[in-house]
Structures are given as structure tokens and as C-alpha cells.
Amino acid sequence: MLVGVPKEIKKQEARVGLTPAAVREYVAHGHTVLVETGAGAGIGADDAAYAQAGATIAADAAQVFAAAEMIVKVKEPQPGEWAQLREGQILFTYLHLAPDPEQTRGLLDSGVTAVAYETVTEGNGLPLLAPMSEVAGRLSIEAAATASRAYNGGNGLLMGGVPGVAPARVVVLGGGVVGTHAARMAVGLGAEVSIVERSLPRLRALDELFGGRVRTRFSTLDGIEEEIRQADVVIGSVLVPGASAPKLITRDMLALMKPRTVLVDVAIDQGGCFETSHATTHAEPTYEVDGIIHYCVANMPGSVPRTSSHALNNATLPYGLALADGGVGGIVKNAGLVSGLSVHRGQLTSAPVAKSLGLNHIDAATALNAR
Incomplete structure (x- = not known):
């Protein structure tokens, strides 16, 4: 799978979706990783560090969003980013949709399959939060x-x-x-x-x-x-x-x-x-x-982007690899990722978000099996 890592554009956000060490793991699993130039500047990782880990460096975010089958970020996509998402693409990041109807509508309209870090479960815990x-x-x-x-x-x-x-x-x-x-x-x-x-x-x-x-x-x-x-x-x-x-x-x-x-x-x-x-x-x-x-x-x-990015990548890596290895099918096989699914092909799949925003939703497993 072609995995894309755009630079975070939310104000004063310097974390990065994949560290060079995480990129190396994706490449070792046979995936291609496309990283926007300067994406790792906030954690002291320059383009050379990503290239050494096996990534290809993209000139801008537009190139990443256009080419990638899966986008790995940290913060929720901003309006200019969700406009570049598309059906068949996987988004893996924090979303926090419950207080954000505008973003929710943007993701629904895009047709993207979005998995939220904050609702992925393991047992009774939230390992990515x-x-x-x-x-x-x-x-x-x-x-x-x-x-x-x-x-x-x-x-x-x-x-x-x-x-x-x-x-x-x-x-x-x-x-x-x-x-x-x-x-x-x-x-x-x-x-x-x-x-x-x-x-x-x-x-x-x-x-x-x-x-x-x-x-x-x-x-x-x-x-x-x-x-x-x-x-x-x-x-x-x-x-x-x-x-x-x-x-x-x-x-x-x-x-x-x-x-x-x-x-x-x-x-x-x-x-x-x-x-x-x-x-x-x-x-x-x-x-x-x-x-x-x-x-x-x-x-x-x-x-504190250095501490935060490495701590986050330590937690997200196995789930991200499961998504990259299996695509949407990787969600079906992983109960934790099913719980993290928020949006799939224009349908809202999170009951708590639907309740908070007064919207209808469909059960995540049902939405995935209907694909």
C-alpha cells in the first residue's frame, strides 16, 4: 500500500504522523511511504532521515493526498485537507468529531474511510489515546x-x-x-x-x-x-x-x-x-x-512534539500496519479498529458522534460488510 504522511497544518502543531523509525517498519512490511517535505521538522527529523528510512519525499501535501491510499496524520484534517480526501482512501488520525459538525460533514462528503485514534479499543482501554x-x-x-x-x-x-x-x-x-x-x-x-x-x-x-x-x-x-x-x-x-x-x-x-x-x-x-x-x-x-x-x-x-510523536507512534504502529497490510479488510479483522471506525464511504459509523451531533449512523460492522 502507498502510505502518505502530510505535514500537519493546524496552528502550532509540530507533531508528525510517522517518525523515521515507524517509516522503516512500514517499508519492511513491503509498503511505500510518501512523506511531505519538512513534515518531521518539528521533531528534528529532516528529509534525509526519512529518505534513509526508505521514504520517498513529496514536494507538497497535494502530491501526498493525490497519491496515497492511506493517510496517516496526528490532528484532525483541516478544511483544505478533507477536500482532498476521496472514496477508497483510508484516513488514520485523531478526529474528535463529536464537537465538530463541519469536519464530520466534510469527511462524509469525501467518501473516505476514517479511523479515529481516540476510539480504537483494546480490552476496556483506549491504547491510541x-x-x-x-x-x-x-x-x-x-x-x-x-x-x-x-x-x-x-x-x-x-x-x-x-x-x-x-x-x-x-x-x-x-x-x-x-x-x-x-x-x-x-x-x-x-x-x-x-x-x-x-x-x-x-x-x-x-x-x-x-x-x-x-x-x-x-x-x-x-x-x-x-x-x-x-x-x-x-x-x-x-x-x-x-x-x-x-x-x-x-x-x-x-x-x-x-x-x-x-x-x-x-x-x-x-x-x-x-x-x-x-x-x-x-x-x-x-x-x-x-x-x-x-x-x-x-x-x-x-x-512537546518530539516526546509526543514518538510516544504516539509507539502506540499507533501495530494498528497502522494492520490497516496498511489489510486495507479495509484489515479493519474487519481487528475489533479495535472496528471500534475506531468513524466514517465509511459517506456513512457515519460512530454512535457517540451521531448522538452528539443529532445525526443518523450505521453500525460499523454492517457498513464494512456492505462494502
Whole structure:
């Protein structure tokens, strides 16, 4: 199969769909890999590194999209990219369609077969979402610490305090991969940390993991309100796979918080878990609503593209090879890829996306078997 890797064009996105090491694996499987010139610049991999790995270098993205049977990216295709997709082509990337009706319509109109990293499953886990969730969780505390600086309009608190001065209080909403790694970073800096979570088994696991160094709280409206009243930082890390994130903090609830509290919405790719959230960029990461600082960068791992690209490729490689080796038939044979299928030949195959956008959908297996 001819596999194409275009350069990411989303604002301030420097990750790359395939690293040179991953390209070498595709070539070893008998595939041809076409990489847009400069695609790996953000991770320090020049065209020569890709050529040495066995890739052919394309002059521009148009050449990649026109020739490739399968496109491997990182972020969701932008309007100029989905216009170049076509029926019979496979797209393998993060999509986050639930809050994005425009992209959903663009993919449906293109006829492409699109598999979303964030909904590929393995057992009860999301193996292709996990590495970026780990990165984003850790970055969320760095972002909160920076946003807390007085010169950035924050509350002026040092995350870990100093002897005789209390540390910042961090509340993490959601105890999944993002929340766990956020809590790990916050505890490491010396902050006081609470994790709010709906699953009792997960709360027990977190209590065991942290050895009592974090407070665990079952998620109720009362519990959330009590926690955010005392918080200096709130990390939003809830996830409903494939669907829009639930709004756990409403605008009215901002009045309960201390002035200059920092909210970091890691769920912004799925629409955000704060009612007052809207996507921001690394260039202008924060804004203020009712005296509360919001950090809502939609591609947080893009700020550390070397770490993120290698971590992502480690996870996506076996699934990408299954797609390249088997084409659409490779999806049928892999239950994890079936769960990741979002769009196939003009049909929406994701029930959570359909519910979020008020659209009809067809079962993924049914759509594939009808091909």
C-alpha cells in the first residue's frame, strides 16, 4: 500500500504522523511511504532521515493526498485537507468529531474511510489515546503553574508552597489516564491534590496508587462544588469515548471559586468539560471569565512534539500496519479498529458522534460488510 504522511497544518502543531523509525517498519512490511517535505521538522527529523528510512519525499501535501491510499496524520484534517480526501482512501488520525459538525460533514462528503485514534479499543482501554493523555495530563500541571503566575494574571501561588506557606490546592475532575498523570505531577511539585471520580473501583485504585497522598472524592454535584470552593487549580479530565464531554462546571459555579482560580480543560478536544470553555492556542492559551482564568489549548501535546510523536507512534504502529497490510479488510479483522471506525464511504459509523451531533449512523460492522 502507498502510505502518505502530510505535514500537519493546524496552528502550532509540530507533531508528525510517522517518525523515521515507524517509516522503516512500514517499508519492511513491503509498503511505500510518501512523506511531505519538512513534515518531521518539528521533531528534528529532516528529509534525509526519512529518505534513509526508505521514504520517498513529496514536494507538497497535494502530491501526498493525490497519491496515497492511506493517510496517516496526528490532528484532525483541516478544511483544505478533507477536500482532498476521496472514496477508497483510508484516513488514520485523531478526529474528535463529536464537537465538530463541519469536519464530520466534510469527511462524509469525501467518501473516505476514517479511523479515529481516540476510539480504537483494546480490552476496556483506549491504547491510541492513552499516550497523548499521559502527555496532556503532565502538561496540564505545567500549564496551571504558568497560568498561576501573577504576571500572567494568575493568583500568584507557587504550586508547592514553601515551608510555613501552604501549597496550592489542585482539584482533578476525572481519575482516568489524564487525571492520574496530572495528579502525579501535582503531588510531585508538593501541591495538595483531590481527585473527583465516579467509579468506586477507580477511586480505590487511585488511593492505592498514591498511598494516601491524594484525597479521593466520589463525584456528585455537592462534592464538586465543595472541592472547587477550596481549589486554586481545577483540571478537567473527564472523557466519554467518542462523545462530547459532560459539562461538570457551569458558569454559575464560577461564582463559588476564589478569584483568579485557574481552570485547565484537557477535555477541550471533545468540547470541554466547563461550560465556559472554548478552544485556545499556544500563542494565546488563556482567557478570563468572571474573574476565573481558563486554559483551553486544544492540542497540548503539540507543544512537546518530539516526546509526543514518538510516544504516539509507539502506540499507533501495530494498528497502522494492520490497516496498511489489510486495507479495509484489515479493519474487519481487528475489533479495535472496528471500534475506531468513524466514517465509511459517506456513512457515519460512530454512535457517540451521531448522538452528539443529532445525526443518523450505521453500525460499523454492517457498513464494512456492505462494502
